Amino acid sequence: MKVIISADPIKYPLTGIGRYTYELASRLNKSPEISELLFLRGRSLSHQIPALGKNTSVSRSNSGIKKWVQSNPLATEMYRLTAPWLKTFAIRKHPDAIYHGPNFYLPPHVDRCVATFHDLSVFTWPQCHPAERVRFMQKELLLTVKRASILITDSEFTRKELASYFNLPLSKVYTAQLASSGEFYPRDMAAINQAVQKYGLKANHYCLFTGSIEPRKNIATLLDAYERLPLALRLDCPLVISGFKGWSSVALHQRFTQAQAAGWLRYLGYADALDLPYLFAGARSFLFPSLYEGFGLPVLEAMASGIPVVCSNSSSLPEVVGDCALMCAPLDVESLTGLIQKSIEDDIWRGQAIINGINRAKQFSWQRCAQETIHAYQQV
Structure with missing residues (x-):
């Protein structure tokens, strides 16, 4: 199989989803069942997993842009509408690949695609998120559910919750439980x-x-x-x-x-x-x-x-x-x-x-x- 995985979550500071994406990509990269693995970061494709090192200037720059977009409803909506299409254009030369969005989102008009749903909190616990995040994610995740060939969850709990909430057959949702990094063990x-x-x-x-x-x-x-x-x-x-x-x-x-x-x-x-x-x-x-x-x-x-x-x-x-x-x-x-x-x-x-x-x-x-x-x- 040829796979393209979105590497956007692999960035500093590394969140739980970033850790998941990095650890999964590292194992997929060594799997004999994957003939070719590509990483899509922004609009750029690469055969290399992004490094985990801190890039302060890039982090600060991206953080400033992100805050401005999030605080501006018009900019947020423009980003929501245009960013997925940029990814579609970036991968259009690889129609034979399976595209995996490890962070909920999927671009439009990709024939074979998989998305990981980590939780449903923007739907079931909206009071625990900023209103602008809820608006953005609810719109995008509804599109993800429609676009995805298959959905993946981190737990059996989320698998059943996702299928029930969106009235999906359980046969469309698969569980791939997470793991701790090898860095976590009893120490001297x-x-x-x-x-x-x-x-x-x-x-x-x-x-x-x-x-x-x-x-x-x-x-x-x-x-x-x-x-x-x-x-x-x-x-x-x-x-x-x-x-x-x-x-x-x-x-x-x-x-x-x-x-x-x-x-x-x-x-x-x-x-x-x-x-x-x-x-x-x-x-x-x-x-x-x-x-x-x-x-x-x-x-x-x-x-x-x-x-x-x-x-x-x-x-x-x-x-x-x-x-x-x-x-x-x-x-x-x-x-x-x-x-x-x-x-x-x-x-x-x-x-x-x-x-x-x-x-x-x-x-x-x-x-x-x-x-x-x-x-x-x-x-x-």
């Missing part, structure tokens, strides 16, 4: 301390949350729950939050500042990708009370790192963690506080959770994700 305590000391942290003496600072991640509930812990416990084991600033987060950042002044929270912003595996491996426990996830890659990364997990029992998260995590309803502050305290203090549970989590994480692999994706291609 001395190496962890060397990596995290620049953040003022000590291994095994903090709880970690990673993710963008936005409403869907339910960080306000996490702060409410953590604040209920005994002060001595919070000071000895502060909450560490790592993630870039999302939308509707001003009030959260004010609470971060207050909690930092009180000594029980550290906000790191967007942590360097090289440091992130050490931040995971050094955490006492990983906390992820998200309202809704299409997969929930951070909980898998935590389990692979040998870290106990506390998460919500919503959407796809139970599918990922199995019986290896402590779970409660996303908005149940009192229960969340109790589970966090248990994850810090209950050594017997912690020891078993670490073993179970490592074994659970091994059941997911990027090679398996690639094979399941190739199986979806074969239906096209």
Whole structure:
């Protein structure tokens, strides 16, 4: 098979979808079932996977343009209408290829195409996104559903939700579960301390949350729950939050500042990708009370790192963690506080959770994700 995959998500800072695209492309690139693999970035085709390195000038330039487009309704609509056609023109010389959009979107008039739907939150949780994002994505994703020969989801939960929401036959939707990067595994305590000391942290003496600072991640509930812990416990084991600033987060950042002044929270912003595996491996426990996830890659990364997990029992998260995590309803502050305290203090549970989590994480692999994706291609 000849495949063209959109490489636009592979950019700094690398989001979850960017990581998915990079890891999948790396495996597809080595698959004997793929005769030729091309990468479409913007309007340019290449046989090379884009590098993961940070290009500050390009990142700042693109960020400025992106913000201007997003804030201007006319520019947003013009972009929505023209950008897909530019991709159509770029790949028109390869009519024999399967085109894969790993980030929801598909260009028009492509005969054989596949798209990955990571979640349905712009339809089912629109209140958790900026209004302009909801308008843009709802229009485009409705077109994607119509254009796609086959759709791929990250989880069985999302597969069933997608088919039900759009009244699609399940035979049109395939699951290719994600995996954690090979960089996430239990690490030596001395190496962890060397990596995290620049953040003022000590291994095994903090709880970690990673993710963008936005409403869907339910960080306000996490702060409410953590604040209920005994002060001595919070000071000895502060909450560490790592993630870039999302939308509707001003009030959260004010609470971060207050909690930092009180000594029980550290906000790191967007942590360097090289440091992130050490931040995971050094955490006492990983906390992820998200309202809704299409997969929930951070909980898998935590389990692979040998870290106990506390998460919500919503959407796809139970599918990922199995019986290896402590779970409660996303908005149940009192229960969340109790589970966090248990994850810090209950050594017997912690020891078993670490073993179970490592074994659970091994059941997911990027090679398996690639094979399941190739199986979806074969239906096209």
